[in-house]
Amino acid sequence: MKILAVCGFGVGSSMVLKMTLDKVVKELDIKATVENTDLSTAKATTADAYFTSSELTNELQNSVKGPVFPVKKYMDKNEVKSQMEKFLNERNE
Template sequence: MEILAVCGFGVGSSMVLKMTLDKVFKELGVDANVQTMDLSSAKGAKPDAIFTSKEIAKDLRNSTTSPVYEVEKYMDKQEVKSAVEKFINENKK
């Protein structure tokens, strides 16, 4: 599955979020390819899910059909895990 960690420029906070997402997906036993991306590029991408800040989430929801999940504290593994579990539960096939 393709996952995006998105921030304004795609290099700072999105990298921190990516590292936490990688840990969470591994812990849950889910095979996921997590990439970082800037806001403009993410608007044209078609990942399985996008994880980002509340400030960016609204803009992304208006620009993409991919589900967008908000994370406030990128280093908080429990908060990130809750967002990932929400994504998994909402997208069970």
């Protein structure tokens, strides 16, 4: 499974989100690769799920086929875990 953490430039906030996603993936024992990237690259990259800010959600949803999950607090493991669980539940339906 491929998961992308997306921000405008692919450097700062997406790296923070990636680190939190890595913790959640490990905690939930999911076999996944988590990468951080910028918005333009994310639009051209196929992934199973995209995690990003609320501000970029609509633009990303209009450009990719996979599900997009907004995250407000990138360092909040509980929020990120909640969105990851939402993705996993939707995927299993």
